[in-house]
Amino acid sequence: xxxxxxxxSQMAMSLAFHIIFAVAGVATPLMMCIAEWxxxxxxxxxxxxxxxxxxKGTAILFAVGAVSGTVLSFELGLLWPEFMRWAGAIIxxxxxxxxxxxxxEAIFLGIxxxxxxxxxxxxxxxxxxxxxxxxxxxxxxxxxxxxxxxxPTGFRLIDGKPVDIDPIAAMMNPAALGQTIHMLLAxxxxxxxxxxxxxxxxxxxxxxxxxxxxxxxIALAVGGVSAVLQPVSGDLLGQMLARYxxxxxxxxxxxxxxxxxxxxxxxxxxxxxxATTPHSIEIPxxxxxxxxxxxxxxxxxxxxxxxxxxxxVAIVHIAFQVMVTAGAAMALVALCAAYMAWRRKSLxxxxxxxxxxxxxxxxxxxxxxxxxxxxxxGRQPWIIQGVMRTAxxxxxxxxxxxxxxxxxxxxxxxxxxxxxxxxRQVAESPRVYAEPEGADNRGxxxxxx
Amino acid sequence: MLSxxxxxxxxxxxxxxxxxxxxxxxxxxxxxxxxxxxxxxxxQRELIAxxxxxxxxxxxxxxxxxxxxxxxxxxxxxxxxxxxxHIPLTLMLIGIVLRGSAFTFRSYDRKTDDVQRRWGxxxxxxxxxxxVLLGVAVGAISSGRIRGEYxxxxxxxxxxxxxxxxxxxxxxxxxxxxxxxxxxxTLEARDEALREDFRLRALAxxxxxxxxxxxxxxxxxxxxxxxxxxxxxxxxxxxxxxSTAVFAVxxxxxxxxxxxxxxxxxxxxxxxxILWGWGAAQYPYLIVPDVTIYNSAAPAITLRLVxxxxxxxxxxxxxxxxxxxxxxxxxxxx
Ligand code: HDD
Ligand code: HEM
Ligand code: HEM
Numbered sequence: 001x002x003x004x005x006x007x008x009s010q011m012a013m014s015l016a017f018h019i020i021f022a023v024a025g026v027a028t029p030l031m032m033c034i035a036e037w038x039x040x041x042x043x044x045x046x047x048x049x050x051x052x053x054x055x056k057g058t059a060i061l062f063a064v065g066a067v068s069g070t071v072l073s074f075e076l077g078l079l080w081p082e083f084m085r086w087a088g089a090i091i092x093x094x095x096x097x098x099x100x101x102x103x104x105e106a107i108f109l110g111i112x113x114x115x116x117x118x119x120x121x122x123x124x125x126x127x128x129x130x131x132x133x134x135x136x137x138x139x140x141x142x143x144x145x146x147x148x149x150x151x152p153t154g155f156r157l158i159d160g161k162p163v164d165i166d167p168i169a170a171m172m173n174p175a176a177l178g179q180t181i182h183m184l185l186a187x188x189x190x191x192x193x194x195x196x197x198x199x200x201x202x203x204x205x206x207x208x209x210x211x212x213x214x215x216x217x218i219a220l221a222v223g224g225v226s227a228v229l230q231p232v233s234g235d236l237l238g239q240m241l242a243r244y245x246x247x248x249x250x251x252x253x254x255x256x257x258x259x260x261x262x263x264x265x266x267x268x269x270x271x272x273x274x275a276t277t278p279h280s281i282e283i284p285x286x287x288x289x290x291x292x293x294x295x296x297x298x299x300x301x302x303x304x305x306x307x308x309x310x311x312x313v314a315i316v317h318i319a320f321q322v323m324v325t326a327g328a329a330m331a332l333v334a335l336c337a338a339y340m341a342w343r344r345k346s347l348x349x350x351x352x353x354x355x356x357x358x359x360x361x362x363x364x365x366x367x368x369x370x371x372x373x374x375x376x377x378g379r380q381p382w383i384i385q386g387v388m389r390t391a392x393x394x395x396x397x398x399x400x401x402x403x404x405x406x407x408x409x410x411x412x413x414x415x416x417x418x419x420x421x422x423x424r425q426v427a428e429s430p431r432v433y434a435e436p437e438g439a440d441n442r443g444x445x446x447x448x449x
Numbered sequence: 450m451l452s453x454x455x456x457x458x459x460x461x462x463x464x465x466x467x468x469x470x471x472x473x474x475x476x477x478x479x480x481x482x483x484x485x486x487x488x489x490x491x492x493q494r495e496l497i498a499x500x501x502x503x504x505x506x507x508x509x510x511x512x513x514x515x516x517x518x519x520x521x522x523x524x525x526x527x528x529x530x531x532x533x534x535h536i537p538l539t540l541m542l543i544g545i546v547l548r549g550s551a552f553t554f555r556s557y558d559r560k561t562d563d564v565q566r567r568w569g570x571x572x573x574x575x576x577x578x579x580x581v582l583l584g585v586a587v588g589a590i591s592s593g594r595i596r597g598e599y600x601x602x603x604x605x606x607x608x609x610x611x612x613x614x615x616x617x618x619x620x621x622x623x624x625x626x627x628x629x630x631x632x633x634x635t636l637e638a639r640d641e642a643l644r645e646d647f648r649l650r651a652l653a654x655x656x657x658x659x660x661x662x663x664x665x666x667x668x669x670x671x672x673x674x675x676x677x678x679x680x681x682x683x684x685x686x687x688x689x690x691x692s693t694a695v696f697a698v699x700x701x702x703x704x705x706x707x708x709x710x711x712x713x714x715x716x717x718x719x720x721x722x723i724l725w726g727w728g729a730a731q732y733p734y735l736i737v738p739d740v741t742i743y744n745s746a747a748p749a750i751t752l753r754l755v756x757x758x759x760x761x762x763x764x765x766x767x768x769x770x771x772x773x774x775x776x777x778x779x780x781x782x783x
Contacts, residue, residue: 056557063553066506067546073516074542077531084520085528089747092521096755099514100762106506107769111776114503118776167754396599397535397606410543414550421557 004391006400007079010407012376014072016369017411021065023368025105026139026184027191027222028058029132032112034218036125046210046432050218052116053429054195059113060421064414066106071407079400083383083393086162090155091145093167098141105134139187140180147175150375151244152384174244178237179375185226185233186371190364192223193330197361198426200354207349211432217347220357223364224334230327235290242291245385246300247309248378251316253287254280255301262287262299267321270313275303277317311380319373326367333360453756454746457522458735460759461515462728466721468511470629473622473720475505477630479548479576480623481650482569492643494569497630498556500637503777505552507770509545519735522755525745526735530586533595533609537585544579547571580626581619585610588618591673591727593737614665614672621661625720628654632700632716635709637778644709651704651712655697662723675737679730689729693722 001009032054039047073095077084108130115124148154154170155162196219199212206212241249249255254270254277255262264287268280285295292299302310333356340348383390451459478497485493520527531538548571555568589595589610599605609615631651638644669677680686696719703712733741746752 060553060557063506063549066509067549070509070513070545071542073513074531074538077516077520077527078535078538081528081532084531085524088520088524088527089522089751092517092524092747092751093754093758095517096521096758097762099510099517100758100765102510102513103507103762103766104769106510107773110503110507110773115776165748165750167751395532395535397532398602403539406539406543410546414546417550417554421554424559425557 001401001404003398003400004394006404007394008390010400010404011075011079013404013408013411014068014075015372015376017415018065018068018072019368019372020365021061021068022139023187023191023365024058024061025065026132026135026187028054028061028195029109029112029128029135030188031192031195031218031222032058033125033128033132034222035214036128038214038218040121040125044214046214049430049432050211050215053425054215055113057422057425058109060418062109064418066102068411069102078397078403079395080383080393081395083388086388086393087148087384090152090162090165090167090170091148094141094144094148094171098138101134101138101141105131105138108134136184136187139183143180143183144171144173144176146375147179148173149384150179150379151175151240152387157387175237175240178233178240182230182233182237182371185230186364186368189223189226189230189330190368192219192221192226193333193357193364194361195219196223197358200357200361202426202429203349204351204354204358206431208433209431210434211430213347213349216357220334220337220347223330224337227327227330227334227364228338231331234324234327238291239293242299245379247302247305248311248316248374249291250300250302250305251311251313251378252320252374253299254313254317255287255299256303257301258298258304259301260288260298261285261296262291262301264290265317268317270317272310272313309381311378316374316378319370319377322370323367323374326363326370330360330363330367333357452743453749453752454522454742455733457518457752457755457759458732458742460756461518461522462725464511464514464518465728466724468508468515469625469720469724470717471504471508472511473580473626474629474633475501475508476576476580476623477626477628478634479552479573480627481630481634481647483573483577484650487646489643489646492640493646496634496638496643498552500634501552502556504773505549507773509549518755518759522747522752523735523740523742523745524747526740526742529595529597529736529740530590532599533597533605534586534589535606537582537589537610541579541582541586544575544582548575548579551575577623580623581616584619584622585615587622587727588615588673590736591618591676591731591734593673593675595736595739597739612672614668617661617665617668617672621658621665624654624657624661625723628658629716629720632704632709632712635704636713648704648707648709651716652701655701655704659697673737675734676727676730680726683729685729686726689722689726693719693726696722 032051035047035051035054038044039051108127111119111127112124112131115127119127148170151174152170153173154167155165157163196216199215199219203209203212203216238249241252251270253262254265254268256270256275256277261284263282263284265277265280265282268277270277287299288297289295291297302313336356337348337353340353379385381389381391383393478501482494482497485491485497487493516527519530551568551571555565555572558564558568589612592609592612592614594609594612628651631647631654634647635644635651638647666677666680669680680690696715700712700715700719703709703715731737733743735742735745747755
């Protein structure tokens with residue numbers, strides 16, 4: 001493994017790890033707040049227990065998110081000093097703003113977690129709301145920085161150096177709005193589904209437990225709404241790509257030839273040697289329609305671009321297929337849930353529905369990892385699209401395999417501990433049942449366990 | 450009129466000071482966890498955990514703020530430091546990761562002794578190592594051994610920090626943090642015996658601070674000549690050093706006389722003055738001897754925006770911090 005590959009792998013591994021905890025930091029505070037707000041409204045103690053339970057999980061996730069994020073802010077320099085030297089003045093701004101979002105987030109999380117009986121209930125809920133807002137804000141700021149790497153603006157290039165820089169214009173780059181919306185929705189969808197899956201699983205074993213019913217309802221609402229909106233925002237991103245990053249789009253779609261009325265390819269394994277994508281199902285005109293909203297539009301294929309600016313086509317294509325498949329499945333589950341809830345006027349709880357929710361629970365996190373693979377690998381060989389190559393940005397330090405392997409082992413260990421601790425929390429989850437409501441025809445299934 | 454470059458580096462110093470006074474004390478708490486002893490071992494550890502719990506995540510954001518300000522306002526300095534100090538910074542990060550996670554895992558894992566002790570050990574050992582590495586990095590930046598030449602591995606990536614001076618600074622930082630923590634803990638403790646435990650620890654670490662300060666000053670002669678020169682010859686140095694000494698003696702006297710609030714003020718002032726003394730001696734260098742705040746500053750527009758962001762951010766931050774500390778640190782001591 002050469003040093004550049006080791007640096008890329010270390011960055012990718014650190015980000016892939018951090019993003020899981022980061023999305024938890026964005027979305028769980030929202031769910032805690034909803035539960036706590038329901039408690040204040042209904043005085044149903046189950047909601048309070050739920051808020052406290054979720055807060056415990058959040059505390060563990062947040063701590064690991066905070067330390068892995070600290071690692072990332074150093075890694076920008078440890079691995080990519082030339083990138084930071086070049087771009088720090090242009091995109092440091094969103095990172096600086098993010099710093100303040102971290103402060104409010106950490107401060108009010110401290111109050112939320114440790115302040116249950118030190119501040120008034122309303123102040124407590126407000127602290128939670130601030131945590132939720134600042135979590136979303138930190139995600140927005142850091143994704144703005146990433147969007148700038150994809151569509152750099154806010155400077156002029158003279159002799160390879162940036163002049164006339166304008167950090168505000170850099171923050172307003174064309175990808176920023178689309179990417180931040182898509183990322184926020186991704187966080188709510190993924191965490192909502194992950195949490196819903198856990199409670200659905202427990203409900204399957206303990207059908208009348210009110211605690212899990214309340215939890216499932218909140219998590220599904222947060223995750224479901226976002227999952228339904230997600231394909232729409234993904235489509236907006238796709239159109240942005242068609243204009244600003246045609247190479248990435250072509251790689252995502254396995255589109256080698258420039259074509260009028262390009263088809264949408266589902267599946268398949270792009271082959272860079274033969275410049276084809278065999279074994280795919282082609283939907284005629286699909287891609288032109290999606291990317292330009294015009295079946296006759298011309299989609300530029302990879303052949304239009306020199307070989308040395310192609311990203312690894314197969315990885316990008318497959319990752320994109322994974323994200324979209326996961327997204328479609330989640331949206332489907334969400335729509336079914338909404339339909340059944342509307343029909344029954346209560347939380348759907350049939351066995352097969354709960355099983356579907358369990359099955360869908362990892363999909364959001366998978367889609368996030370896949371989506372970032374599309375974005376980051378799809379931008380290669382550039383670290384700043386069209387401006388600086390990843391190879392120019394890397395540190396002159398050698399032996400980078402060592403930190404890569406070390407951090408990988410540490411993160412695997414941390415992940416295992418986190419899973420174990422959360423599983424322990426889940427196993428101890430409370431048993432709360434409603435007053436007997438007369439004949440309950442679900443009782444029989446309950447006896448089943 | 451101060452130039453904007455100087456203002457922003459001043460803001461970085463402020464941020465670093467808060468990191469030392471708050472985050473530093475968290476590290477120090479970990480050190481006392483490691484050295485918990487006597488019949489009140491367990492009570493000492495519980496007090497430390499209780500004191501750190503609600504605030505450590507906020508306290509460590511000060512370090513992140515220093516880093517983002519550095520790479521936004523002085524990008525070449527960030528690139529230079531992160532390149533030459535790759536090894537100690539990576540080790541420090543490993544310490545930060547294991548320490549923060551172990552602390553949290555300990556709070557949420559089973560309460561049986563062996564499990565608690567296992568996480569406690571990771572937490573306390575990393576609390577000992579991490580500040581040393583942080584100090585090593587600071588010492589290396591001042592030493593004049595980072596030259597932006599990367600052809601020879603040892604000269605570029607090892608010798609800038611593997612030297613007596615940076616390590617002396619590292620152990621100085623450790624002593625300071627342990628001292629701060631012990632002083633703060635005298636105020637957190639609710640029972641007399643526990644307070645005495647930390648009073649003795651504070652006095653012992655005050656002695657360690659004195660020894661390390663002397664060692665750093667002596668080693669600076671060869672290890673960091675530029676810093677040593679301005680610490681010896683600048684007009685500000687004697688007023689600064691004598692007021693540092695006054696606070697140092699004041700802290701020891703206050704501990705001796707059991708005036709713990711006074712001790713806290715003196716200890717914090719002493720540590721802050723030591724940091725600002727270093728900052729003044731280092732001025733205008735970010736990396737001695739090649740990179741200054743002037744030759745590495747980002748374009749004016751970036752600096753102006755960062756300055757406004759700092760002002761707006763502070764308007765949000767300081768009231769929130771005040772609230773946090775009022776909720777958790779009010780009315781502890783007598
Ligand atoms: C829950 C997660 C999730 C789900 C269900 C989807 N996505 Fe996504 N997608 C992401 C999570 C994500 C992401 C991980 O958050 C990315 C990576 C970068 C970004 O901003 O969002 C992303 C990137 C991303 C990009 C690349 C943007 C770029 O490189 O600049 C496109 C074109 C789409 N998505 C399109 C879609 C479509 C058409 C979906 C239809 C179902 C979809 N996504 C579902
Ligand atoms: C290069 C990329 C990144 C860097 C340098 C970075 C940096 C950081 C840092 C320093 C922290 C710790 C803050 C604290 O102590 O509270 C953090 C936490 C966080 N990050 Fe990242 N991050 C990156 C990528 C991302 C991405 C892609 C997201 C998108 C969702 C994100 C969202 C968050 C959130 C919400 C938190 C706070 C919640 C938590 O700690 O779990 N970050 N990040
Ligand atoms: C929003 C914050 C993010 C920023 C600022 C960011 C920045 C970077 C940088 C500087 C690199 C190294 C240079 C390069 O290879 O182009 C990189 C690579 C990479 N990042 Fe990101 N990233 C972000 C989010 C993510 C997330 C959340 C993931 C999650 C999986 C991710 C996955 C990757 C991968 C896979 C690579 C390696 C690409 C390759 O070399 O083939 N990134 N990123």
